[in-house]
Amino acid sequence: MAQDVDIILSRPKALSDNITHYCPGCTHGIIHRLVAETIDELGIRERTAGVAPVGCSVLAYNYFNVDFMEAAHGRAPAMATGFKRLRPDMIVFTYQGDGDLASIGMGEIIHAANRGEKFTVIFVNNAIYGMTGGQMAPTTLPGQKTTTSPLGRDVTTAGYPIRMAELLSSLRTPAYIARAAVHDPMYIIDAKRKIKRAFSYQIANKCFSLVEVLSTCPTNWGLSPTVSLEWLEKNMRPYYPLGTFKTPEDEVEKK
Amino acid sequence: MPGIIIDKLYCKGCELCVHACPMQIISMSKEINQKGYFYATVYEPSRCIGCRICAITCPDAAIEVKAHGTHFTLFKY
Amino acid sequence: MAKKLMKGNEAIGEAAICAGATNYFAYPITPQSEVAEYLSRRLPEVGGVFVQAESEVAVGYMLFGAASTGKRVFTTSSSPGISLMQEALSYMAGAHLPVVLVNIMRGGPGLGGILPAQSDYFQATKGGGHGDYHIIVLAPSSVQEAVDLMILAFDLADKYRTPVMLIGDGMIGQMMESVEFPEQYQTPPSPKEWALTGAVGRKPVVIKSLFLDPIALEKNSLELAKKYEIIKADEVRYELYKVNDKNKLLIFAYGTMARICQTAIDELEEEGIGVGLFRPISLFPFPQKEIYREVIKPNIKALLTVEMSVGQMIEDIERCIVGQKPLGFYGRTGGIVPSPDEVKAAVKKQLGLGK
Amino acid sequence: MNYLGVGFKYPSILTSIVAIVGGFGSGKTEVAVNLTRFLALSEKIPIAIADLDLVNPYFRSREAIAEMEGLGVRVIAPRGGNFYADLPILLPEIRGAIEKREGRLILDVGGDVQGSRALGTLSDAFVSDKYELLMVLNSRRPFTSDVADCLKTMSRIEITAQLKFTGIIANSHMIDETTPEILIEGYRLASSVAEILELPLVFLSAKREILEKMDLLQFKCPVLPLVRSMLKPWERGIASPAACRSSKDEQVRRMTKRTND
Numbered sequence: 027m028a029q030d031v032d033i034i035l036s037r038p039k040a041l042s043d044n045i046t047h048y049c050p051g052c053t054h055g056i057i058h059r060l061v062a063e064t065i066d067e068l069g070i071r072e073r074t075a076g077v078a079p080v081g082c083s084v085l086a087y088n089y090f091n092v093d094f095m096e097a098a099h100g101r102a103p104a105m106a107t108g109f110k111r112l113r114p115d116m117i118v119f120t121y122q123g124d125g126d127l128a129s130i131g132m133g134e135i136i137h138a139a140n141r142g143e144k145f146t147v148i149f150v151n152n153a154i155y156g157m158t159g160g161q162m163a164p165t166t167l168p169g170q171k172t173t174t175s176p177l178g179r180d181v182t183t184a185g186y187p188i189r190m191a192e193l194l195s196s197l198r199t200p201a202y203i204a205r206a207a208v209h210d211p212m213y214i215i216d217a218k219r220k221i222k223r224a225f226s227y228q229i230a231n232k233c234f235s236l237v238e239v240l241s242t243c244p245t246n247w248g249l250s251p252t253v254s255l256e257w258l259e260k261n262m263r264p265y266y267p268l269g270t271f272k273t274p275e276d277e278v279e280k281k
Numbered sequence: 282m283p284g285i286i287i288d289k290l291y292c293k294g295c296e297l298c299v300h301a302c303p304m305q306i307i308s309m310s311k312e313i314n315q316k317g318y319f320y321a322t323v324y325e326p327s328r329c330i331g332c333r334i335c336a337i338t339c340p341d342a343a344i345e346v347k348a349h350g351t352h353f354t355l356f357k358y
Numbered sequence: 359m360a361k362k363l364m365k366g367n368e369a370i371g372e373a374a375i376c377a378g379a380t381n382y383f384a385y386p387i388t389p390q391s392e393v394a395e396y397l398s399r400r401l402p403e404v405g406g407v408f409v410q411a412e413s414e415v416a417v418g419y420m421l422f423g424a425a426s427t428g429k430r431v432f433t434t435s436s437s438p439g440i441s442l443m444q445e446a447l448s449y450m451a452g453a454h455l456p457v458v459l460v461n462i463m464r465g466g467p468g469l470g471g472i473l474p475a476q477s478d479y480f481q482a483t484k485g486g487g488h489g490d491y492h493i494i495v496l497a498p499s500s501v502q503e504a505v506d507l508m509i510l511a512f513d514l515a516d517k518y519r520t521p522v523m524l525i526g527d528g529m530i531g532q533m534m535e536s537v538e539f540p541e542q543y544q545t546p547p548s549p550k551e552w553a554l555t556g557a558v559g560r561k562p563v564v565i566k567s568l569f570l571d572p573i574a575l576e577k578n579s580l581e582l583a584k585k586y587e588i589i590k591a592d593e594v595r596y597e598l599y600k601v602n603d604k605n606k607l608l609i610f611a612y613g614t615m616a617r618i619c620q621t622a623i624d625e626l627e628e629e630g631i632g633v634g635l636f637r638p639i640s641l642f643p644f645p646q647k648e649i650y651r652e653v654i655k656p657n658i659k660a661l662l663t664v665e666m667s668v669g670q671m672i673e674d675i676e677r678c679i680v681g682q683k684p685l686g687f688y689g690r691t692g693g694i695v696p697s698p699d700e701v702k703a704a705v706k707k708q709l710g711l712g713k
Numbered sequence: 714m715n716y717l718g719v720g721f722k723y724p725s726i727l728t729s730i731v732a733i734v735g736g737f738g739s740g741k742t743e744v745a746v747n748l749t750r751f752l753a754l755s756e757k758i759p760i761a762i763a764d765l766d767l768v769n770p771y772f773r774s775r776e777a778i779a780e781m782e783g784l785g786v787r788v789i790a791p792r793g794g795n796f797y798a799d800l801p802i803l804l805p806e807i808r809g810a811i812e813k814r815e816g817r818l819i820l821d822v823g824g825d826v827q828g829s830r831a832l833g834t835l836s837d838a839f840v841s842d843k844y845e846l847l848m849v850l851n852s853r854r855p856f857t858s859d860v861a862d863c864l865k866t867m868s869r870i871e872i873t874a875q876l877k878f879t880g881i882i883a884n885s886h887m888i889d890e891t892t893p894e895i896l897i898e899g900y901r902l903a904s905s906v907a908e909i910l911e912l913p914l915v916f917l918s919a920k921r922e923i924l925e926k927m928d929l930l931q932f933k934c935p936v937l938p939l940v941r942s943m944l945k946p947w948e949r950g951i952a953s954p955a956a957c958r959s960s961k962d963e964q965v966r967r968m969t970k971r972t973n974d
Contacts, residue, residue, distance in 0.1 A: 034283075035336045035346040035358070037291075042562075046341065051295030055340030062342075073556040077423070078566075087564045093554035095426050096566030098449050101419035104411070108423030108431070109554070111407045112381055116556060134419070137412035211301055211334045215358055244295075251295040363738055363853040363887050372855075389771065392737070395827065399856075471797060473771070532771040533945055534738045536853075536887045618947040693797065695946040 038062035040071045042091050051251020053241045054082060056208045057150055057217070058089055061119065064222045065092065068229060074117040075109060077102040079131075081123035082156035082243075100131025103138035106145045117228055118145040125155045128164040128188050135194070139234050142199045146224045147236040149190060152243040153262060160246030164188045167261055172246075187265065191238045195271035200233045203272040207240035207263065209255040220270070233274045240266055283331025283348040285323055291343030292320040298335040298344065304328050307335060333358060361538050366501045367392035367531040370434060370460055370524070371400065373508035378545025379430035379458065380406030383420040385413055385439060388472045389528040390462035393434040414439040418446020425455040426565045428553025430512050430545070434460040436528070437478050438469060441486065447521055448487025452567030452578065454552070456515035458508070459493075460524045462531035465693040473693025474528035476613060479670035482525050483642045490579045492586050494522040494593065495641040497612045501535035507639070509543060514593065516546060518585055525641065527666055529614040529695070590643040599623065601634035603657050607709055609635045610649070610675050611664040615696070619664055622701035633705055641671070649678040658683060660708045664701055665689040684708075724916035724935040726752065728845045729814045732765075732832060733882070734874065735849030736857045736866055737824035740884045742766065742774045744849055744918050745821035746781070747939045752817055753784040759816030764790035765831045766823040767801040774821040777942045803831055811838040822874075825856075825866070829874040836875035845879045847915055850906065852885045852899040863906045880915035881907045883934070891920060893927050900932055 040062035048054045065071050071092055078086040080099035087094035097105045102120035110118045127135050127149050135147070154172055155161040161174040165187045169178035179187075195203040202224055206217035217239055224235035240262050242254035249257055287298075287307075292314070298321050299307045306325040314320045321343075323329065331352055336344040364372070371393045374382070380401055384394045394410065401408045407424075411417040417433050424431040435443065440461045450457055461482065465475040482495045494514050498504040504526060511522040554563055569575035599616075600623055601608070611619045616637040623633045636652055638645050653661060661683050663672040669687050679685060688704035690696045731748070735741040749762045764775045775790035782788055789806050790796075810818050822832050848867055850857055857863050871878060885891075885899020896919050907914040914934040921938040929936055941948075 030350060032348050032350075032352065033345060034331065034348050034352060034354075035333045035344075037288075037342040037345065041342055045291060048340065050293035051297055051340060053340055055342070056338070059340075059342045072558040075426075075554045075556070084568065087562075087566065091557065091562055093557055093562050094564045094566075095423060095554065096453075096564065096568050097419060097422075098445055101416070101422075101446070104416040104419035105423035105426075107409060107416075108383060108420035109426055110423075111409060111420075112424050112427040112429050112431070113555075116554075133412055134416050137416065141409075211337050214337050215356065218358065251297055252300050255297070361853070361887060361890070362855060362858075363851065364855065365738055368737075368855065473797060528771065529946065532769075534772075534888060536890050614946065617945075621947040621949065698947060698949070 038066045040065040049245045053208045060218045070117045077120040079122040079126040103134040124163045124165040149238045152241040200274040202235040204270040205238040209258040286345045288343045289314045289320040291341045294318045301338040361536045368396040371397045373505040377509045377512040381431040387436045387439045414442035418443040425457045428548045428550040432458040444486035451491035454519040458511045471693045476666040594645045595639035596645040597637045599635035604632040605634040621698040646678045661685040722935045730844040732820040734822040739849040739851040741849040761787040762819045768823040768828045829870045832874035849882045852902045883917040
């Protein structure tokens with residue numbers, strides 16, 4: 027027995043062999059891994075289809091070992107709707123950033139959630155536009171400097187950052203809506219549980235599910251990967267509280 | 282006895298695992314990999330407790346955790 | 359099956375069901391909302407899917423996602439709604455997805471009006487979205503032909519893996535005519551090998567229009583171009599009406615405009631003026647060689663294009679006839695439909711017969 | 714008015730308000746316009762027709778305004794810029810005309826349940842026994858092609874309109890392809906529906922040319938001959954030689970595929 031070697035944690039099968047294009051320390055990679063581990067653990071790799079967004083994760087289809095579609099900017103929830111309605115037996119997830127989901131795709135996400143479309147959304151919030159080079163996002167924090175808000179986000183003209191999880195959980199339609207973060211192992215473990223729970227609701231054909239994941243962008247924040255984690259904890263966490271905002275069971279209790 | 286293997290091809294040298302390791306047994310290599318940068322390595326493998334935190338933190342799924350024989354974990358993942 | 363009396367919009371919906379396309383995504387807009395109303399009643403009977411989307415923008419991508427399953431999918435809309443779908447149309451063409459769209463045209467530009475027009479010709483045939491792409495465009499001139507072409511549209515979409523648009527002015531959607539549906543039609547099997555069906559025992563399939571490597575992007579565009587060349591060679595459709603060697607003039611018109619021209623031609627015949635009609639049925643591919651062949655016949659002295667627009671198809675006609683004969687134009691737009699009398703007067707003017 | 718010969722029985726309308734409803738494509742607008750024309754020609758009292766079709770953007774009774782006004786009929790329909798509007802404009806004059814109850818008022822209601830909603834908003838203005846609510850049945854239309862479908866459609870309309878049917882009109886047609894057989898088929902269907910619902914078959918209507926070819930005694934109900942008012946842009950009125958174009962539909966259908974010649 028003592029000679030046996032058990033692999034207790036390794037690269038998930040649902041991740042492809044490709045090396046990601048993400049910058050060193052970008053937590054997109056962690057979130058990819060959490061989704062892939064979830065797919066492996068739930069045994070759904072062969073019946074999963076992903077929808078990639080426009081944003082830094084535009085090439086997500088290269089990193090997962092599952093069928094994929096590439097959406098136009100913001101339209102992933104509409105695409106997922108069309109696919110899932112015709113193949114309710116498949117497991118569908120979209121992977122979207124804050125520009126994609128909370129800005130140009132606001133209409134699509136609200137209505138998909140409101141119709142109770144039974145797919146899962148992984149919403150990556152790093153408070154900035156990564157792909158296009160660090161411009162202001164709808165989730166950029168008040169006073170946060172970006173290339174299009176060089177003096178810091180001015181809430182009198184740009185408004186306050188949108189809290190998507192709270193906004194979506196105000197809808198009457200049953201759903202699973204949660205917010206997690208990946209800046210610390212403890213929170214990563216919590217994020218994994220939330221993502222797994224989201225997929226489980228879909229497998230049970232229960233409801234729309236969305237996990238907002240607070241993520242870092244060391245390159246556009248101009249901070250080292252480890253300092254980025256601290257920045258997230260210090261600045262994003264107070265504005266974006268973590269937790270589970272809505273579950274389909276809430277509805278049952280209310281009745 | 283637990284241990285970790287870091288795939289130096291996948292490692293991008295972000296150092297998140299170095300800071301995450303509770304035993305502080307990971308550091309950056311003294312030599313560069315094929316792509317030209319320093320990568321994470323374990324310099325005191327015998328002190329590894331197999332907690333998996335490095336692998337959980339790694340954005341590039343470059344770390345594999347192994348154990349010989351029965352291994353108890355402190356938390357579920 | 360007994361002939362039924364149906365509104366164009368209903369018949370289009372029923373034709374899709376007949377073609378095995380029971381998956382419909384749409385947003386209401388006059389003058390084609392009856393399609394959604396009809397299908398919201400019919401699709402549950404045949405186990406179909408109908409999603410009323412939040413916008414035509416979303417419709418476009420619901421089609422993209424739905425078509426990725428390999429099943430037959432379609433939408434119907436009218437001019438302003440079709441404009442909102444142009445983005446998705448470009449993506450679907452680039453991703454080689456088969457999908458059918460119906461445009462029941464109303465007057466434009468902008469919000470325009472709700473009466474029939476043919477002013478979306480450029481948008482449909484020249485590509486309203488970005489990039490090097492075309493879609494097949496079919497223009498029926500009766501409710502029965504709308505049914506026949508709707509079924510053909512699904513076959514062509516599958517055959518060439520391309521979006522196909524059925525384009526009709528508002529009259530096609532709103533008028534009632536008798537129709538028959540084919541009983542023999544067999545829907546081809548789905549899913550197809552390119553569809554997303556889950557990576558079981560194969561590598562993952564990705565449906566996309568993103569090619570960051572210019573060599574790969576050029577390759578995709580060349581594949582599309584090759585496809586369009588085959589379509590141009592094999593899928594030209596048109597109809598001739600009273601074309602003979604006594605005609606002095608040839609009219610070019612499509613859709614319901616062609617039917618008005620037929621009335622004018624019948625009445626001119628009684629007056630002893632021989633006029634023929636060339637009616638393109640496929641607007642892309644355009645019957646270029648066929649038009650040239652008719653135009654160069656020695657008895658043809660003059661040509662006339664009649665449209666419910668200020669002149670869009672005429673640009674394609676000019677391209678086909680390469681200046682061989684004098685070409686005139688008559689058109690009304692904004693929802694005004696030229697009467698047979700107006701067409702007759704335009705013919706006489708073009709032939710130099712007074713008035 | 715006696716062009717159909719001896720033994721012909723015209724419909725008699727005794728109430729001041731006649732609301733004509735039916736499924737889409739039942740021909741109710743054509744029936745409403747023709748009934749109005751018949752009443753205008755045969756009665757000396759004021760006649761009005763109101764366009765309550767809020768759901769159909771084309772082929773509405775407002776298209777026949779000029780002809781109706783020429784006969785001295787008051788036409789209540791959106792005018793000016795709103796003539797072409799695809800807005801559900803319910804004119805306030807319509808309620809006024811219903812409440813006034815003078816002469817005859819013909820209401821051309823929109824098709825099906827969607828169209829009869831407009832009647833629902835006005836239902837409180839109607840007084841029972843003072844109106845006719847007539848259902849136009851066309852056996853060649855989806856959703857009214859058999860007795861069960863007719864009953865389903867009629868009960869849906871009654872619920873929406875919040876009014877009770879008082880009679881049936883048999884108006885089976887296929888526009889230019891209508892044959893005597895279609896008329897007889899529609900007559901039988903309408904009779905069965907009328908019998909089940911214990912409603913009178915108020916009249917049968919059809920194009921004059923077809924009625925002239927038929928033995929009208931086989932119909933046990935009054936008959937209203939129709940002259941088409943809702944023409945497609947390429948169609949000519951009855952006098953035109955180009956009016957009968959059914960043979961051309963076959964030509965229109967045929968698609969010429971390119972051949973290498």
